[in-house]
Amino acid sequence: MRRWLGRQLHLVDFTLGALMRRKGRNFMxxxxxxxxxxxxxxxxxxxxxxxxxxxxxxxxxxxxxVQNMVMGRHALSPPEWVxxxxxxxxxxxxxxxxxGYFYDQAxxxxxxxxxxxxxxxxxAVREGETxxxxxxxxxxxxxxxxxxxxxxxxxxxxxxxxxxxxxxxSELLSADLVLLSExxxxxxxxxxxxxxxxxxxxxxxxxxxxxxxxxxxxRILPGARVITREDVLRTYENVFSWREGIVLAMLxxxxxxFAIFAFxxxxxxxxxxxxEIGILxxxxxxxxxxxxxxxxxxxxxxxxxxxxxxxxxxxxxxxLDAGLLAPVLKGWAVLYPDFSLTPVIDRMQLLTLAFVTxxxxxxxxxxxxxxxxxxxxxxxxx
Amino acid sequence: xxxxxxxxxxxNEGRPNAVTAVDDVSLxxxxxxxxxxxxxxxxxxxxxxxxxxxxxxxxxxxxxLDDELISALPxxxxxxxxxxxxxFIFQRFNLVRGVSALENVMLxxxxxxxxxxALKARAQALLERFHLRDRMHEKAELLSGGEAQRVxxxxxxxxxxxxxxxxxxxxxxxxxxxxxxxxxxxDLAKAGKSIIITSHDPRVWQxxxxxxxxxxxxxxxxxxxxxxxxxxxxxxREGSPP
Amino acid sequence: MIFDPPILALxxxxxxxxxxxxxxxxxxxxxxxxxxxxxxxxxxxxLERQTYLVATALKIVMVAQMAALALFVHNAxxxxxxxxxxxxxxxxxxxxxxxxxxxxAQMGMFLAAAIWLLVNRADEMGRDYPHxxxxxxxxxxxxxxxxxxxxxxxxxxxxxxxxxxxSCCSKLFTPEGAGVQADLSAMDPRAALALxxxxxxxxxxxxxxxxxxxxxRVAAGILAALYFTGAVAAIISAVAPYVYETPNHHxxxxxxxxxxxxIGYLLYLPLFVATALLLGTxxxxxxxxxxxxxxxxxxxxxxxxxxAAILYVSFAAVALYAIMxxxxxxxG
Numbered sequence: 001m002r003r004w005l006g007r008q009l010h011l012v013d014f015t016l017g018a019l020m021r022r023k024g025r026n027f028m029x030x031x032x033x034x035x036x037x038x039x040x041x042x043x044x045x046x047x048x049x050x051x052x053x054x055x056x057x058x059x060x061x062x063x064x065x066v067q068n069m070v071m072g073r074h075a076l077s078p079p080e081w082v083x084x085x086x087x088x089x090x091x092x093x094x095x096x097x098x099x100g101y102f103y104d105q106a107x108x109x110x111x112x113x114x115x116x117x118x119x120x121x122x123x124a125v126r127e128g129e130t131x132x133x134x135x136x137x138x139x140x141x142x143x144x145x146x147x148x149x150x151x152x153x154x155x156x157x158x159x160x161x162x163x164x165x166x167x168x169x170s171e172l173l174s175a176d177l178v179l180l181s182e183x184x185x186x187x188x189x190x191x192x193x194x195x196x197x198x199x200x201x202x203x204x205x206x207x208x209x210x211x212x213x214x215x216x217x218x219r220i221l222p223g224a225r226v227i228t229r230e231d232v233l234r235t236y237e238n239v240f241s242w243r244e245g246i247v248l249a250m251l252x253x254x255x256x257x258f259a260i261f262a263f264x265x266x267x268x269x270x271x272x273x274x275x276e277i278g279i280l281x282x283x284x285x286x287x288x289x290x291x292x293x294x295x296x297x298x299x300x301x302x303x304x305x306x307x308x309x310x311x312x313x314x315x316x317x318x319x320l321d322a323g324l325l326a327p328v329l330k331g332w333a334v335l336y337p338d339f340s341l342t343p344v345i346d347r348m349q350l351l352t353l354a355f356v357t358x359x360x361x362x363x364x365x366x367x368x369x370x371x372x373x374x375x376x377x378x379x380x381x382x
Numbered sequence: 383x384x385x386x387x388x389x390x391x392x393x394n395e396g397r398p399n400a401v402t403a404v405d406d407v408s409l410x411x412x413x414x415x416x417x418x419x420x421x422x423x424x425x426x427x428x429x430x431x432x433x434x435x436x437x438x439x440x441x442x443x444x445x446x447l448d449d450e451l452i453s454a455l456p457x458x459x460x461x462x463x464x465x466x467x468x469x470f471i472f473q474r475f476n477l478v479r480g481v482s483a484l485e486n487v488m489l490x491x492x493x494x495x496x497x498x499x500a501l502k503a504r505a506q507a508l509l510e511r512f513h514l515r516d517r518m519h520e521k522a523e524l525l526s527g528g529e530a531q532r533v534x535x536x537x538x539x540x541x542x543x544x545x546x547x548x549x550x551x552x553x554x555x556x557x558x559x560x561x562x563x564x565x566x567x568x569d570l571a572k573a574g575k576s577i578i579i580t581s582h583d584p585r586v587w588q589x590x591x592x593x594x595x596x597x598x599x600x601x602x603x604x605x606x607x608x609x610x611x612x613x614x615x616x617x618x619r620e621g622s623p624p
Numbered sequence: 625m626i627f628d629p630p631i632l633a634l635x636x637x638x639x640x641x642x643x644x645x646x647x648x649x650x651x652x653x654x655x656x657x658x659x660x661x662x663x664x665x666x667x668x669x670x671l672e673r674q675t676y677l678v679a680t681a682l683k684i685v686m687v688a689q690m691a692a693l694a695l696f697v698h699n700a701x702x703x704x705x706x707x708x709x710x711x712x713x714x715x716x717x718x719x720x721x722x723x724x725x726x727x728x729a730q731m732g733m734f735l736a737a738a739i740w741l742l743v744n745r746a747d748e749m750g751r752d753y754p755h756x757x758x759x760x761x762x763x764x765x766x767x768x769x770x771x772x773x774x775x776x777x778x779x780x781x782x783x784x785x786x787x788x789x790x791s792c793c794s795k796l797f798t799p800e801g802a803g804v805q806a807d808l809s810a811m812d813p814r815a816a817l818a819l820x821x822x823x824x825x826x827x828x829x830x831x832x833x834x835x836x837x838x839x840x841r842v843a844a845g846i847l848a849a850l851y852f853t854g855a856v857a858a859i860i861s862a863v864a865p866y867v868y869e870t871p872n873h874h875x876x877x878x879x880x881x882x883x884x885x886x887i888g889y890l891l892y893l894p895l896f897v898a899t900a901l902l903l904g905t906x907x908x909x910x911x912x913x914x915x916x917x918x919x920x921x922x923x924x925x926x927x928x929x930x931x932a933a934i935l936y937v938s939f940a941a942v943a944l945y946a947i948m949x950x951x952x953x954x955x956g
Contacts, residue, residue: 006495014485014492021480044629230708237706241628248629272479279476282437283490283537284465286458287676295680348630348698351691355633359688363640366684370677378432380476381549395666439664454662456672459751 008296011289015296022273029265030301030308036258037309037357038316039251044349045317046325047244052344054236058229062093062117062201063210066217067225074225076196081221085202088216090209093119096197098185102150102178107139113189115182117201123166125181130160133177137165148178152188160184247325248356255356259364266294266368274375281377290373298365302358310353318343384411384434384545389443389453391429403429405601406443411578412594413544416571418587419580421598427580428549430598434578435547436464465490469538471548475530477522483533484509484518491540508536528559535566546570548579552586564589630699631781637692641685641733642774648678649767652760659760661752675756678763679744686737693730694889697880700727707790713877714793722780729773735900736766742904746917746924754914762907793875797860809874811861813954817947820858823851824940831902832933834926838909841925845906848932852899855939859891863943866950890942898935901928 019026066085068077077096086094099114116123116131125131130148132140142148142162150158166177180188204210214226269277277290316322391404404426411417411434419427432438433445436452439460445453452463469490477486487505509518512532517525525533531551538546548567552560560583568591571577579586587595597604655671700713700723710716717723740762747755796803799810811819830836830844860876867884868875879888905925913921 002497003495006497007493008495009498010492010495010501013498014489017481017485047629234706234708241706245628245632248632252632275476276478279472279478280489281461282470282472282476284461284541285489285493286461287673288458288680289493291676291680348695348702351695351698352630352633355688355691355695356629356636359637359640359684362684363644363681366681367677370680373676374673376438378429378437380472381428381432381437439669441664454664455751456661456753457669458748 007289008292011293012296012300015293015300018276018293019297019300025265026301029262030305032258032261033301033305033357033361034308034312036251036254037305037353038312039254040248040356041310041313041353042316042322042325043244043247043251044353045313045345046322047240048346048349049317049342049344051237051240052342054240055233056342058233058236061229061232063204063229064091064202064213064217065097065199065227066202066221067199067227068196069223069225074199076191076198077200077224078196079194081196081200081224084220085200085217088213088220090204090206090213091202092205093203094200095119095202096200098182098191099198100189102153104150106151109136109139109176111136111176111178113178113180113185115185116179123179125163125179127181127183128161129163129181130184131163131166131177131179133166135176136178137162150178150188152190154190158184158188255360259360262361263364263368266298266365267371269368269372274372275380277372277375278377278379281375282380287373290375291369294365294369294372295362298362298369302361306354306357310350314343314345383413383446383448385446386410386430386434387444387446389430389433389440389445391426391433391438392441393429395441402601404433404440407601407603409596409603409606411576413576414571414574415593416567416577416579416591417594417596418592419578419596419598420582420587421604422582425598426601427598429601431547431549431578431580435468435470435545436460461493465493465541467543467545469541469543469546471534471538471546471551473550473553475534477525477530477533477537479521479523481522482519483514483522483525483529486522486533487518487536487540490537494541505536505540508539509533512536527555528562531555531559531563532566544576546575546577548577550580550583552581552583557585560585564591567591628699628703630695630702631784634692634696634699635778635781637688638730638774638777641689641692642770644681644685645763645767645770648681649764651678652764655760656757656764659756661756679741679748682737682740682744682763686734686741689730689734689737693734696727696730697877701877701880707788709790709792711792711878712875712881714796714875715790717877718796719785719788719790720780720783722776722783726773726776726780729769729776731896732769733773734896735903736769738897738900739904739907740766742901742928743908743911746908746921749920749924750914750916752914752916754916755908755911758911793873793878797874797876798872799861799874805860808857808860811857813862813865816858816862819854820863820943821940823847823854824936827851827898827902828933828936828940831898831905831929831936833929836925836929838912841909841929842906844929845903845909848899848902848906852895855895859943862954863891863946865954866947866952869950869952871952871954887942887946891939891946894935894939894942898932898939901932901935905929905932 066077066081068075068081079096082094082096085091095118097115097117099112102111102113103109104111116125123131132142132148136148137143140148142165146162148160148162150160152158160180185191186193202213204213210228210230214228217224217226280290281287316324386407386409389404389407390402393401393403407430419430421427429438433440433453436455440453443453444451447463447467450463452460455463477483478489481489484502484505487508488501491501491504506515506518509515512535514529514532514536517529520529522530522533538548551563555563564586567577567579567589571591579592581587586592592609595605595607595609597606651674655675658667659671660668697713700716703716704710704712707715707719710719717727740759743755743759743762747753747759796805797809798806827844827848830840830847833840836844856876859879860874864874864876864879865871867879867887877888878884879891880886881888905928908921908925917924
């Protein structure tokens with residue numbers, strides 16, 4: 001064991017020197033390698049950050065949402081539904097929700113107008129006041145006046161005092177949010193209490209009970225659409241994974257090109273290098289020593305490329321907001337002038353990344369490495 | 383003692399450009415003697431040296447090192463034998479460029495996995511013995527001819543081999559360096575090393591340290607003469623005459 | 625099909641593994657026909673040189689397979705969210721009929737590669753490479769497994785349908801149910817723990833026994849294989865409930881979840897590696913000790929046996945720790 005370790009240490013030592021001696025070539029390889037890892041890592045980081053954003057946003061969402069359907073289209077839910085759904089055992093916290101979209105012609109942006117749910121005390125809004133998302137605040141420059149002015153669909157001007165701005169934490173879904181009191185909301189959209197709610201939300205005490213509750217709801221309200229939080233989460237997960245996969249599949253072409261490049265670099269042994277290997281073998285190194293040395297060489301280059309590539313991708317996605325990729329993966333965003341992602345990286349992502357880059361690289365260079373290693377030691381005597 | 387028994391080495395065997403470099407050679411190389419392999423270039427002396435030094439395997443025939451049959455060993459074990467038995471001094475010294483004199487000396491011992499500090503101390507002691515103390519961190523290509531020669535000898539000695547093999551060590555050296563080299567050979571012989579030198583340089587085979595001269599031509603041995611003051615214990619068997 | 629980076633990585637790895645193994649098998653055929661260690665012919669020297677390539681490739685494959693196994697399980701666990709009814713890796717594996725076989729084949733590949741490398745290591749110590757023919761015959765014998773592992777993984781991942789409603793672990797691993805999983809969880813906890821600790825003690829002793837001859841080593845190999853299934857059953861029946869602190873939760877995969885401190889990895893890894901080591905030494909012992917390895921091979925097997933013994937002891941220690949820490953009492 002100690003001998004083995006000693007041998008490996010010597011080999012690493014020599015390899016580091018050898019890498020420095022051939023700076024030009026290795027720098028080129030490292031650059032391309034880093035670039036490939038940077039691209040892959042950017043896609044993966046952005047994908048998982050978006051997934052994380054969505055999941056955080058949904059964490060506070062109700063377990064089950066019930067929507068009224070009229071002619072296959074989403075319609076307002078009658079107020080008496082709240083009463084009927086409350087009678088289901090296992091369903092808690094049944095409440096009608098009021099939310100809607102509003103197109104702001106002045107800025108060309110879409111806002112989500114919403115009445116905060118009754119149990120959410122931290123974002124409760126008093127009449128004449130509003131709580132708004134960070135992007136809305138920025139867009140309307142509310143910090144100057146402290147008021148938000150909105151022109152209702154009926155043409156009436158609303159003046160709302162901005163009580164506070166929502167924190168950045170899960171900005172993806174809250175950025176375009178404008179929270180209003182129920183009275184203001186109904187006046188703004190000209191809705192009477194008997195018109196009902198946008199939809200009805202309810203919580204389920206035991207998450208294993210969700211399917212049972214859903215069953216009961218469909219029995220009581222056959223025409224309604226029932227959406228569970230799990231459904232939404234699953235859809236998000238699917239959409240993100242799929243998009244990410246497509247982008248990665250496109251990058252696979254780049255990966256193949258990289259493997260060929262690595263193969264080529266490893267095959268093109270200079271006369272000087274061949275002589276060096278010949279000398280090493282002549283003075284007592286063995287084929288497996290040379291292979292080990294060359295694998296160390298690849299391992300060291302891979303490690304550096306991984307560190308640099310991942311660091312660059314981290315900076316790109318989380319500090320520079322994934323400027324190069326966002327259009328592809330986000331797709332849905334209209335109103336995110338300064339949209340920052342929460343940095344989330346898990347071990348599996350890094351493991352995956354190492355897998356899709358280091359394994360092909362190592363395999364691509366294996367045959368050239370071996371070819372170099374079986375150089376006849378007697379070439380130094382010819 | 384190294385004993386060769388009807389050894390043949392064919393380069394590119396089975397192909398149209400096959401060349402028989404060593405042809406059916408039988409020879410004994412006694413311990414603690416200085417043997418010179420002499421012959422024109424292309425006579426097969428360097429190829430014979432690669433076979434003796436475990437750098438290549440004979441196509442046919444057997445080679446014994448003391449009582450060990452080394453010609454049939456797989457490469458892994460041949461390398462092991464080579465590392466612990468032979469030290470090499472190559473023509474033009476063949477130091478690894480871009481690497482310091484010190485590390486060049488240490489290189490042959492790397493695969494054995496000796497702790498770095500101990501190995502380094504040994505290499506430094508060797509370099510000091512060859513008066514290279516203040517040159518040991520110099521890159522190999524920046525050393526003068528004489529320094530490179532001494533680094534090469536130090537490298538050959540790092541694993542404390544019983545045999546030293548030198549291939550045309552004096553080619554392209556001026557007379558003073560040849561003298562210096564022969565002085566080192568004398569010291570090594572005195573220290574009990576067995577030495578084999580290939581050379582077509584008369585300054586080498588006329589030197590007084592040489593015990594035996596083997597002359598080759600066209601891959602065969604033409605003659606074996608004992609020239610030293612103390613004749614070798616075992617007389618070499620003659621190769622088949624040309 | 626679910627297009628997901630870890631899945632792409634796993635498919636890539638299994639594809640590369642199968643390709644490498646197939647190429648190696650082709651070489652094995654040539655080697656078995658022409659290998660003659662005493663010859664100095666060009667062909668023999670070429671064969672010898674190619675063995676370096678094959679051995680290196682298989683080392684890389686083994687490392688990749690080991691990492692792939694962890695990735696496979698971890699990814700299955702993470703994907704559970706995509707499937708209705710799945711709570712952990714098990715639910716994901718049960719989404720279609722290829723999941724479980726793919727997982728078992730993946731484990732098999734790791735074991736195969738580990739055993740092969742062990743024999744290879746012993747072989748490389750002998751001056752006449754005494755086990756070379758056996759080694760390459762073994763490689764050839766494992767080739768179908770390599771192909772099957774890759775094929776199963778492709779089938780599994782290509783047929784992953786998010787609309788399938790799968791079963792959760794708490795439904796499959798119930799002693800009252802039917803099928804293999806139910807049987808695995810039906811063991812009496814007292815018997816299960818006796819088997820787990822007694823078996824690991826016995827195997828550790830057998831593995832560390834310095835004067836174990838040929839047949840004890842072979843027996844240890846066979847016992848190790850049997851013990852592996854027994855130990856997994858014991859984990860399912862007895863250790864898992866202690867970790868979850870509920871008498872009815874038996875899942876072997878939930879142990880790998882972060883909320884249980886990844887204790888599953890600490891349990892399975894030593895057990896798994898120890899099994900591989902004893903299988904390897906068992907096979908080596910069955911091959912016999914060639915003259916050129918008269919001292920080296922027994923010494924090598926002793927060393928490997930000691931490592932296996934340490935791993936068995938640490939496996940038992942982790943299991944004991946999990947039980948001691950638990951608030952659950954299964955045995956009065």
